Structure formats: structure tokens, C-alpha cells
Amino acid sequence: MSSVKHFVQGGDFLIEEITAESVFTPEDCTDEHRMIAGTARQFISREIHPYMKRLEEGDFPFVAEKMKKAGELGLLGHSVPEKYGGLGLDKMSKGIVGEALGNASGYSVAHSNHTCIATLPITYFGTKQQKEKYLPKLASGEYLGAYCLTEPEAGSDALAAQTTAVLNESETHYILNGTKIYITNASFADTFIVYAKVDSRHFTAFIVEKDFPGLSIGPEESKMGIKGSSTCSVSMEDCEVPIENVIGEIGKGHLIALNVLNLGRFNLGFATLGAAKYSFQLALEHSTERKQFKKSISEFGATKEKVAQMAARLYATESLLYRTAGHVESALGEHEDSSDFKAVAKAMNEHALESAICKIVGSETLDYVVDEALQLHGGAGFIKEYPVEMAYRDSRINRIFEGTNEINRLLIPGAFFKKVAKDFLDTRTIVERAQHSLHNGVFKKQTGELSELKQALALFKDLHLVCAGLAFFKYGTSVKNEQETLMKLADLAIAIYSTESVILRTEKASERNHKQKLAYTYVEQTALEVQHAVIPMLSELLVGEERTKTLGQVSLLLAAYHWPDSVERKRKIADFYSEQKRYQS
Amino acid sequence: MNIFVLLKRTFDTEEKIAINNGRIEDDGAEYIINPYDEYAVEEAINIRDEHGGEVTVVTIGDEDAEKQLRTALAMGADQAVLINTEDDLEEGDQFTTVKILEAFFDDREADIILAGNVAIDEASGQVGPRLAERLNMSCVTTITSITIDGDTANIERDVEGDVEKVETSLPLLVTCQQGLNEPRYPSLPGIMKAKKKPLEELEIDDLDLEEDDVEPKTKTIEIFLPPEKQAGKVLEGEMDDQVKELVSLLKTEAKVL
Ligand SMILES: Cc1cc2nc3c(=O)[nH]c(=O)nc-3n(C[C@H](O)[C@H](O)[C@H](O)COP(=O)(O)OP(=O)(O)OC[C@H]3O[C@@H](n4cnc5c(N)ncnc54)[C@H](O)[C@@H]3O)c2cc1C
Ligand SMILES: Cc1cc2nc3c(=O)[nH]c(=O)nc-3n(C[C@H](O)[C@H](O)[C@H](O)COP(=O)(O)OP(=O)(O)OC[C@H]3O[C@@H](n4cnc5c(N)ncnc54)[C@H](O)[C@@H]3O)c2cc1C
Numbered sequence: 001m002s003s004v005k006h007f008v009q010g011g012d013f014l015i016e017e018i019t020a021e022s023v024f025t026p027e028d029c030t031d032e033h034r035m036i037a038g039t040a041r042q043f044i045s046r047e048i049h050p051y052m053k054r055l056e057e058g059d060f061p062f063v064a065e066k067m068k069k070a071g072e073l074g075l076l077g078h079s080v081p082e083k084y085g086g087l088g089l090d091k092m093s094k095g096i097v098g099e100a101l102g103n104a105s106g107y108s109v110a111h112s113n114h115t116c117i118a119t120l121p122i123t124y125f126g127t128k129q130q131k132e133k134y135l136p137k138l139a140s141g142e143y144l145g146a147y148c149l150t151e152p153e154a155g156s157d158a159l160a161a162q163t164t165a166v167l168n169e170s171e172t173h174y175i176l177n178g179t180k181i182y183i184t185n186a187s188f189a190d191t192f193i194v195y196a197k198v199d200s201r202h203f204t205a206f207i208v209e210k211d212f213p214g215l216s217i218g219p220e221e222s223k224m225g226i227k228g229s230s231t232c233s234v235s236m237e238d239c240e241v242p243i244e245n246v247i248g249e250i251g252k253g254h255l256i257a258l259n260v261l262n263l264g265r266f267n268l269g270f271a272t273l274g275a276a277k278y279s280f281q282l283a284l285e286h287s288t289e290r291k292q293f294k295k296s297i298s299e300f301g302a303t304k305e306k307v308a309q310m311a312a313r314l315y316a317t318e319s320l321l322y323r324t325a326g327h328v329e330s331a332l333g334e335h336e337d338s339s340d341f342k343a344v345a346k347a348m349n350e351h352a353l354e355s356a357i358c359k360i361v362g363s364e365t366l367d368y369v370v371d372e373a374l375q376l377h378g379g380a381g382f383i384k385e386y387p388v389e390m391a392y393r394d395s396r397i398n399r400i401f402e403g404t405n406e407i408n409r410l411l412i413p414g415a416f417f418k419k420v421a422k423d424f425l426d427t428r429t430i431v432e433r434a435q436h437s438l439h440n441g442v443f444k445k446q447t448g449e450l451s452e453l454k455q456a457l458a459l460f461k462d463l464h465l466v467c468a469g470l471a472f473f474k475y476g477t478s479v480k481n482e483q484e485t486l487m488k489l490a491d492l493a494i495a496i497y498s499t500e501s502v503i504l505r506t507e508k509a510s511e512r513n514h515k516q517k518l519a520y521t522y523v524e525q526t527a528l529e530v531q532h533a534v535i536p537m538l539s540e541l542l543v544g545e546e547r548t549k550t551l552g553q554v555s556l557l558l559a560a561y562h563w564p565d566s567v568e569r570k571r572k573i574a575d576f577y578s579e580q581k582r583y584q585s
Numbered sequence: 586m587n588i589f590v591l592l593k594r595t596f597d598t599e600e601k602i603a604i605n606n607g608r609i610e611d612d613g614a615e616y617i618i619n620p621y622d623e624y625a626v627e628e629a630i631n632i633r634d635e636h637g638g639e640v641t642v643v644t645i646g647d648e649d650a651e652k653q654l655r656t657a658l659a660m661g662a663d664q665a666v667l668i669n670t671e672d673d674l675e676e677g678d679q680f681t682t683v684k685i686l687e688a689f690f691d692d693r694e695a696d697i698i699l700a701g702n703v704a705i706d707e708a709s710g711q712v713g714p715r716l717a718e719r720l721n722m723s724c725v726t727t728i729t730s731i732t733i734d735g736d737t738a739n740i741e742r743d744v745e746g747d748v749e750k751v752e753t754s755l756p757l758l759v760t761c762q763q764g765l766n767e768p769r770y771p772s773l774p775g776i777m778k779a780k781k782k783p784l785e786e787l788e789i790d791d792l793d794l795e796e797d798d799v800e801p802k803t804k805t806i807e808i809f810l811p812p813e814k815q816a817g818k819v820l821e822g823e824m825d826d827q828v829k830e831l832v833s834l835l836k837t838e839a840k841v842l
Contacts, residue, residue: 031652035659035776042770074773087773579601 010351011419024326025505040100048104055228064188071141085136091329095270102274106228113184117264118145125248146189148180163196176236186232202251214239225393259348262355269358272366277583283373304574312521317365320501324354353415356408363398370395409490431469434462456561464492470541488533527561586638591700593619594650618653621701624761627768630661639663647671658779659771665784678801679711687719688792698758713760723753727762
């Protein structure tokens with residue numbers, strides 16, 4: 001639909017300067033993108049929102065029926081190639097649909113689970129026969145899908161799966177034994193992507209149909225939120241799976257499992273953004289209606305600061321998600337119907353780091369926004385009659401599934417160190433350059449528009465390189481065991497990616513006035529977060545006088561990214577939203 | 586069957602509207618297909634699906650109206666025509682619109698033309714009936730149901746909440762009222778197909794019209810927003826006293842009696 005010209009490699013942003021031309025922004029969306037979003041939003045407001053009570057009561061046949069209806073509208077087939085009954089749209093469209101569908105509690109989870117992790121293994125790794133057999137039905141909604149990776153003893157450590165697959169004597173079927181837990185869509189799914197170890201060793205993906213002998217579905221879990229999505233265990237007892245239902249190669253299941261999760265995380269970021277915008281809207285509606293002390297809640301400075309900060313985070317999340325969509329599209333766009341297993345896996349893995357950031361930032365922005373939205377409701381927020389109560393409970397799962405946010409954070413510096421090694425980058429030179437920049441203020445040499453913000457970004461990047469380098473010099477390759485440091489490096493990388501996305505988008509936009517306010521507010525907040533990550537890290541990595549001196553200097557450098565108009569600016573932002581009563585930028 | 590729909594791009598009255606220098610502020614306003622015209626598009630598609638033929642959606646406006654035409658194409662219309670008046674006309678009124686449409690239909694065979702009952706922006710409700718008059722066609726306004734059998738159309742129309750049943754014949758112009766149908770929203774395949782459907786752009790000289798021919802007959806003196814809603818007043822006391830107070834307030838404060 002739209003081409004992304006500049007290919008940016010995964011993790012590049014941590015080492016290089018990225019230019020505005022190489023990022024996709026929400027403002028770059030085409031008319032078709034906007035129409036697609038409109039259709040997805042209308043679907044939710046007409047077909048799902050009037051029935052939230054049925055979702056909350058766990059009416060799963062209703063959910064399945066609505067997914068089929070979504071299929072008729074093409075909302076299940078956006079990422080399936082045209083030749084297999086889908087639309088073969090770009091990754092921006094995938095994100096746009098994910099976002100527009102994201103504010104519908106368990107329905108959103110059921111829908112995304114189907115279009116992403118339950119369909120993509122076949123889309124990208126299936127044989128021609130598998131694609132012909134399953135994709136048209138998954139795209140139309142005739143078949144609904146589930147994805148079975150987690151086991152009682154294999155959650156975060158997914159590759160520790162104990163489910164086994166053994167070839168039968170006539171070599172026609174694999175016999176699967178084992179139990180998967182917490183499987184979304186299990187109660188009504190027609191197809192299950194199941195991971196099992198062939199001969200207890202070779203991790204492999206299979207397509208299992210609901211009627212294959214030996215497959216059974218456990219009872220529904222009773223959950224805290226997203227009650228409209230079905231979650232059950234799936235057991236295989238001598239379950240017979242024809243050999244032609246192996247996806248990809250025997251022993252290469254991990255590449256499918258993990259790479260599909262990359263796209264799942266990317267999509268989850270969008271879904272949580274949609275949910276967060278909805279919570280923000282609830283906060284605006286309530287705080288402008290409700291009066292205390294003869295004033296609307298929205299008129300109090302404390303509220304205004306909350307609203308401005310929520311808005312700035314939404315802006316940043318949105319900026320980095322659409323940017324990632326552009327990157328992923330540029331890497332993966334051509335591989336839609338490729339049969340080169342390795343090339344596809346590589347392309348899907350290219351932006352693993354960025355996809356992890358999408359997932360973390362999306363889910364944490366949602367948690368933050370929904371928490372503040374509930375708080376602004378006062379006592380009403382605690383009462384079920386108000387939709388924010390449900391939104392609050394629905395939010396929490398997002399930090400857990402598709403890889404916990406800790407697992408996703410660990411992945412970020414891991415990918416960075418791998419990139420440095422793979423690109424034969426000279427760590428010492430990079431770190432020395434960053435150190436030199438910090439000492440001599442080279443990072444301040446930014447010109448043109450938004451240069452103050454660009455300085456902050458350059459500073460964050462230098463700090464990240466210095467910390468990563470010091471950690472590497474101190475711990476060597478066993479840095480991978482230093483989780484306390486890794487988590488903070490991840491936080492720094494997230495701060496850099498989001499800040500950069502905000503700046504580049506603002507720079508690229510034609511209507512810049514309001515966006516610029518959001519950008520300044522975001523950078524101010526992020527400078528504090530960077531300090532939060534960097535100070536404890538440097539304190540650990542340095543010793544003696546150098547330690548004391550550096551801690552002081554860094555604090556001083558970061559303090560420069562607060563501006564005198566902060567309060568005034570945030571009040572203006574808040575007033576804008578109290579007027580609009582919804583998120584827009 | 587040759588089915589035509591008259592469609593107008595309007596701002597979304599559900600959204601906030603700001604007025605600046607006697608004009609509606611363009612920035613920030615959201616634009617939509619006039620909701621009554623959406624009923625017309627939906628009904629046109631249904632008529633085509635039942636009786637065959639083609640649905641052509643026509644709008645008068647500027648380039649931006651292409652979006653609303655594409656939406657109609659994505660819903661299922663077959664082709665669209667944009668009569669672009671951006672370079673030729675400063676102002677226009679219902680006379681202008683009807684004059685242009687009359688010229689447009691001059692060399693076209695329309696079996697049925699569907700329009701909205703009113704456009705929510707100017708709410709004149711005139712374009713449909715005036716055009717029918719100029720084209721010498723039967724006209725039924727505010728329809729809530731239509732069935733076509735050969736050349737005969739059986740119509741139910743809304744008359745201030747009551748239903749009137751009308752039998753008439755094609756060619757016919759109808760204006761659509763809420764309740765006629767539930768407009769579909771475009772499917773994703775529909776959206777992708779719409780890109781490839783024909784969208785013809787005309788200017789008034791393509792219709793052999795000069796600017797003078799379509800000069801508006803009315804002038805807009807002023808545009809203003811309705812006054813902000815004031816807080817209500819709850820009357821208290823005995824019923825008789827309340828009635829008396831109400832009457833006196835209606836006389837002295839509201840000045841409606
Ligand atoms: C509602 C719901 C739906 C789900 N749907 C699906 C589905 O459709 N398909 C599917 O396969 N799975 C699904 N899951 C499972 C989900 O992906 C897992 O729950 C998740 O991956 C975490 O695994 P776990 O629950 O075993 O937690 P654990 O792995 O036991 O983690 C517990 C805690 O330890 C931390 N931790 C674990 N390992 C490390 C480490 N190495 N370093 C630091 N900290 C660590 C985690 O971050 C977490 O905080 C679903 C779960 C839920 C609740
Ligand atoms: C489960 C439950 C049990 C309860 N039990 C009792 C009970 O036993 N007895 C009883 O009397 N009450 C009880 N309450 C009521 C409770 O104390 C109130 O809900 C609480 O004081 C908040 O008031 P509110 O709900 O009207 O929120 P609001 O006052 O409307 O507050 C909404 C938001 O506006 C903010 N806000 C309000 N005023 C200002 C200001 N001036 N400046 C800045 N921000 C402002 C608030 O911090 C909040 O975020 C209960 C409530 C619940 C939910």
C-alpha cells in the first residue's frame with residue numbers, strides 16, 4: 001500500500017543517528033489506511049461495545065460469532081496474502097486494525113490472537129498445501145485459531161516444553177503427548193498451532209485440528225480480566241497429527257515460535273495503544289463532567305498535569321509503534337509468500353528489539369493511563385457500573401503474556417550486544433567516542449529545529465553506549481547474567497527509541513504546534529527516567545572518585561532537559577484535551 | 586437499472602464546530618458523508634443487487650470530497666463523479682446545486698435518483714425536490730421503505746411520524762429518511778477495490794455552464810452558533826403556584842408568550 005524506502009536495521013538507532021525520512025509516522029497514513037481504521041472502529045462500536053456485558057459473562061460462542069462477522073468484513077484477513085483469500089496488506093494496516101480493535105476487552109485479545117500468532121506460523125512458514133488448506137478459512141473466520149506454546153513447566157522458558165511427538169510405525173502421523181495451558185481461544189478453536197519435541201529433542205511446530213483423535217480441551221480458567229476471551233488448557237493424549245501438518249522443519253520450531261511472537265508483540269503494542277486511548281477518553285469525559293469544590297475535576301492543576309503526561313505518553317507510544325510498523329514492513333514486506341525458511345526467519349527477527357519495545361511500552365502506557373483514568377473517577381472508578389473498572393482489570397494481562405515484560409526487557413540489551421558482535425563494531429572506540437561526547441558536550445552540537453530535544457536524545461544515546469560499554473568491560477560475556485544492569489540498559493534503550501520516534505515524527509509533521517508541546521513534555525519526563533536508570537547503573541559500574549564525579553556530572557547534564565514553561569505548557573495541553581474529550585495529536 | 590445517488594460531504598455535527606470570521610473553521614473539523622446520503626448509498630446498492638444495473642454516486646464540491654466518494658465506492662457503488670467547482674465558484678446555494686445537477690443529468694438516463702432528505706449542514710431539504718421538478722420526474726421525499734417491481738415503485742414515507750404509502754412509477758427521485766436501512770460500513774476488500782473503481786472529475790464548463798448560469802439566488806448574511814445551553818430551573822411549591830410561575834416566566838423571561 002505504501003512503500004517504506006529506507007531500510008533501517010534492527011538496533012541501528014542505538015548506534016547511529018536516524019533521519020526523519022526513514023521513519024513512518026501516523027501522519028504518513030494513506031486514505032485507505034484511514035478507511036480501514038474507520039471500518040475497524042465501526043465494527044467495535046456497533047458489534048461489540050453494545051454487548052460488553054456478554055463479554056464479561058464469558059459468552060464465548062458470542063465471541064466466536066463476532067469473529068466470523070469480522071471475517072466477513074476482511075478484519076481477519078488483512079495479513080493473509082491475496083492468493084490465499086486474504087488482503088495481503090502492509091504492516092501499517094495490521095497495526096491500524098490492531099489499534100482500532102484494541103478497546104474491546106476480551107474480544108480484542110481473541111481477535112488478535114487469531115490473526116497474529118494463530119495464523120502467522122502458517123502464513124510465513126507453512127507449505128503451499130498448508131497455506132491452501134488453512135489460510136482461506138482462517139482469513140474468512142470459517143476456522144478460528146489458537147496458539148499452544150505455554151506448558152505448566154514451560155512459561156517464560158518456552159523452549160523447555162515437555163510435550164513430545166513421535167513418528168508412528170507407518171510413518172504417516174506424529175503421535176503427540178502433553179498439556180498446554182492458558183491457551184487463548186481454546187474453547188472454540190478449529191486449529192491449534194502446537195509446539196512439541198520430536199523424540200523429546202527437536203522442538204517442532206504442528207497444525208492440530210480440533211477433531212484429530214486425542215485432542216481435548218480443559219475447563220475455562222476464571223480470570224481477573226479479559227473475561228470475554230476463552231482461556232483453557234489443551235491436552236494431547238496420543239494425538240494423531242498427519243506428517244504433512246508439520247510446519248517448517250523438524251527441530252526448527254523455536255524459530256517459528258519466537259519469530260511469530262515478534263509480530264505478536266508488535267501487534268500487542270498497537271492493541272494496548274487502542275485500549276489506552278479509550279481509557280484516556282473515559283478520564284476526559286468523567287473529569288470534565290464531575291464537579292467538586294464547585295469546579296470540574298479537569299480544572300484542577302493536579303488533574304491537568306496527569307492529563308498532559310498521559311497525552312505525552314500516548315503520543316510517544318503512537319509514534320514508536322507506527323515507526324516500527326514502517327521498519328517491519330520494509331524488512332518483511334517481500335517475504336509474504338516466500339518459501340525460504342531461513343530468509344523469512346531472519347527478516348522476522350530483524351526488528352525483534354523494536355518489537356519488544358512496542359510490547360513493553362504499549363502495555364506499560366496502558367497500565368499507567370488506565371490507572372490514572374480510574375483515579376480521576378474517584379470512588380466511581382471502583383464501581384463496576386463505570387467502564388473504567390473493567391478497563392483497569394483488562395489491562396493487567398498485557399504485561400504478562402506474549403513474553404513477560406521482564407523477558408522482553410532482557411531481550412533488548414541481548415540483541416544489542418549481539419548486534420555489536422555481529423557487525424564487528426569496535427566496542428572500545430564507540431564507548432570512547434560517547435565518553436568524549438559527554439565530557440566535551442559534543443552531544444549538544446545539534447542544529448535546526450527541535451535542537452534542544454535532539455540534544456537530549458544524543459545525550460541519552462551517549463549514556464547508553466557508555467553504560468553498555470562499561471558493563472561489557474566489567475562483566476565480559478557474563479554480562480548476560482547481570483540482570484539488574486540489563487533491565488536498566490533496556491530502560492535506556494526504550495527511552496531512546498521512544499524519544500527519537502517522538503522527535504522525528506514532530507519534525508516531519510506539518511502541523512507542529514501541539515505536537516511540539518507533547519514532545520517537550522515527553523522528553524522532560526524521559527530525562528527523569530533516564531536518570532533513574534543511569535545513576536544506579538553507573539554507581540555499580542564505577543568506583544572511587546570517578547564514580548562520585550560522574551554521578552554528579554550526569555545528574556547535572558540531565559537536569560538541563562527541563563524547561564521553565566513546563567507547568568504552563570502542560571496546562572495548555574490538558575485544556576486542549578478537556579475540550580476535545582479524546583486523544584488526538 | 587441506472588441508479589444515481591446525490592451525495593454531499595458535510596462536517597460532522599457530532600464533533601465540535603468553530604466559527605471564525607463568519608465561516609466554519611476548516612481546521613480540525615471532521616468531514617463525513619451526509620448521514621441521510623448514506624441511507625441513499627445503502628439503498629442504491631440494495632436496489633442494484635436486486636435488480637441489476639449500476640450505481641453512480643455524484644457530488645459537487647472540491648477535491649477533498651473525493652474521500653467521501655471513495656467511501657461510497659468502498660461500500661459498493663460502481664462509479665463516482667466529482668463535479669469540482671473549486672476553481673469556478675466562490676459561493677453556491679441550492680439553486681446552484683440544482684442547476685449543475687440538472688445539466689449533469691441532461692444527457693444521462695436515470696431510472697432512479699436517490700438523495701438524502703436533508704444535508705445536516707444547511708438543512709434546506711430542497712435539492713431533491715427541486716431537481717426532480719427540473720428533470721420532470723416523480724418525486725417522493727422522506728422515504729422509509731421502497732420496493733420496485735418493473736416500472737412501479739411502492740414506497741412508504743415518513744410524514745411527521747406517521748406512515749404514508751405511495752405507489753408511483755420510474756423514473757423517480759426519492760429522498761431518504763432515517764429508518765430506511767442501516768448503512769453498511771465498507772469492508773476491507775471493499776476499500777481496496779474502491780481504489781480501482783472509476784472516479785470521473787468534471788468542471789462546470791464540461792457541463793456547458795458558465796459561472797453566471799449558476800450564480801446563487803440567495804446570500805448568507807451571518808453564520809453563528811446556537812447559544813450555549815443554560816442551566817435549567819426546577820420550580821418548587823404547590824402545583825398551582827408552579828403553573829402560575831411557569832406562565833409568568835414564559836412571558837417575562839423566555840418571552841415566548
Ligand atoms: C490470559 C492468558 C492468556 C494466555 N494465552 C496464551 C496462548 O494463547 N498461548 C500460549 O502459548 N500461552 C498463553 N499464555 C501464557 C503466557 O504467555 C505465559 O503466562 C507467560 O509467558 C508467562 O509464563 P508463566 O505464566 O509460566 O510465568 P513464569 O515464567 O513462571 O514467570 C513468573 C515471573 O518470573 C519472571 N521470570 C521468568 N523467567 C525469568 C528470567 N529468566 N529472568 C527474570 N525473570 C524471569 C517473569 O517475568 C514473571 O514475572 C496466556 C496467559 C494468560 C494469563
Ligand atoms: C468501596 C467504597 C467504599 C466507601 N465507603 C465509604 C464510607 O463508608 N463512608 C463514606 O462516607 N464514604 C465512603 N466511600 C466514598 C469515598 O470516600 C469517596 O469515593 C472518596 O472520598 C472520593 O470521592 P469521590 O468518589 O466523590 O471522588 P471525587 O471527589 O469526584 O474525585 C475524583 C477525582 O478528582 C480528584 N479531586 C477531587 N477534588 C480535587 C481537588 N480539589 N484538587 C485536585 N484533585 C481533586 C480526586 O483526587 C479524584 O482523583 C467509599 C467509596 C468506595 C468506592
